Amino acid sequence: MNRPELILTPIEMKQADAATIAAGTPGIDLMTRAGRAVADKAAEMTARGGRIVVAAGPGNNGGDGFVAARLLEQQGYRVSLGLVGQRERLTGDSALAAEGWRGEIVAAENLPFQQADLIIDALFGTGLTRGLEGAARIAVERMNMSGRPILSVDLPSGIDGDTGEPLGVAVKAAATITFAARKPCHLLMPGRTFCGPVTVADIGITPETLAATGARIWANSPPLWLHALPRPGTASHKYDRGHTLVASGGATRTGAARLAARAALRIGSGLVTVASPPEALGVNAAHLTAVMLRGCDGPEGLYAILKDMRFNSLVMGPALGVNANTRAMVAVAVNARRSLVLDADALTSFEGIAEELRQVLRHAPTVLTPHGGEFGRLFSGHPDILDPPSKIERARRAALYTGAVVVLKGPDTVIAAPDGRAAVNENGTPYLATAGSGDTLCGIIGGLMAQGVDAFEAASAGAWIHAEAGASFGPGLIAEDLADLLPNVLRGLLT
Ligand SMILES: NC(=O)C1=CN([C@@H]2O[C@H](COP(=O)(O)OP(=O)(O)OC[C@H]3O[C@@H](n4cnc5c(N)ncnc54)[C@H](OP(=O)(O)O)[C@@H]3O)[C@@H](O)[C@H]2O)[C@@H](O)CC1
Ligand SMILES: Nc1ncnc2c1ncn2[C@@H]1O[C@H](COP(=O)(O)OP(=O)(O)O)[C@@H](O)[C@H]1O
């Protein structure tokens, strides 16, 4: 099995860079390998003899650009190079790299971008500290206006490597080539949309060196959790595969729970039961087949059901109602110490009183699955959680605060554990933005936890599988489709 793909923050990348240099590889060698990788990628994108325009910045990102310019010229491309800043002010490895460039150096904003077959954006990489102004800003605006394809070095200039946010104007790349490992901005929105396809070049920084930085963000993909996916044994019976309980809303709000329940069953929970308010039993009964049904009158009803210890996983929230009754049911569920997924109304019922949720959550392995709106409501009054510009950091802080695994949903769903692990999802499709899609996700996660999967693995696997199912269907997807797309995704993973 492949290794999980580690994502490095700009600071961690600098550490790995420094460790590699300390272990004996000169910095200029790293820069030369990086520049060669850029030149190879540029050559792949441009016919031999074509015109390549390189915009270089004042730091090491610019140094990579100088190396690439020299190599491409040697290969017979017509290369123009422009610099932001003064040639004499270059220092260290980028000054060395610039010495290798014998051609003219013009001001970057005056480069003939419109005549380029390819533009190489080597203005700023992981060292960007503020929004672009002056010559750098004009250069980026002209690049973008030219309509010519842009290859960004490391990351599109103007994008913050940690957060994926543009700090003002930013390059819209046709492709990006990065080094040793992807950075958060390559996966997070909106950065991902500025990058185009991202290639990772090996420049001789070992996986061990990357890991030694203590990096704890991964791209969410099967190598991260495949080992934890349940496979029934030959002699398994259904109770070995867990029993998921899904709480239903009132008579006119029952569909969400059934979506979650069907997903839990499809993902392999041996049994699934919908716990329904008495007045909704009829409508639920009319729509359930393999999923079972129990009457459940509020917190007392839930308490009674949970005396049966075989219910080992609970899913609560979708269409349950935003009120004290829901809060009381959450408390009962948590005190029963079963695996728990809280979504939608179970989160919004704690709007502005996240502290209360935190108090009850101490008892059980819990996954919270808010979308951005639910997250904002739940943690209103907690600027320490809501304000960090990085979505990964927001999810991590929420996980640390609540002690739960937090799945902060969206096109770049982040799964964060209280111990700092984080995974970023990128395999979805905008067709997943459809009513009930999130209900299905929490059913999948609950169904995995029913089978004994740990909260972080269940949440990560669940988010990936859910996204993969949606992407496999594409246009026309409705939430009802999702559960029935799961077997195909599971088949691809398990056989
Ligand atoms: N790590 C690795 O393994 C390897 C890394 N490599 C490469 O190094 C890159 C990182 O290099 P880096 O640290 O020199 O930063 P970089 O992005 O060039 O920018 C820093 C310069 O820009 C300036 N500056 C910042 N913001 C600005 C603004 N808004 N407007 C104007 N100026 C601004 C800042 O100046 P200051 O903030 O001090 O004013 C400084 O001068 C990395 O992305 C990769 O391409 C490879 O060579 C191989 C190995
Ligand atoms: N543009 C998108 N690209 C990929 N996935 C998306 C996108 N928009 C939403 N999703 C996913 O769809 C699901 C929507 O969940 P949610 O907002 O809770 O919907 P609902 O409340 O209707 O069930 C989440 O898993 C989210 O990650």
Ligand SMILES: [K+]
């Ligand atoms: K760049």
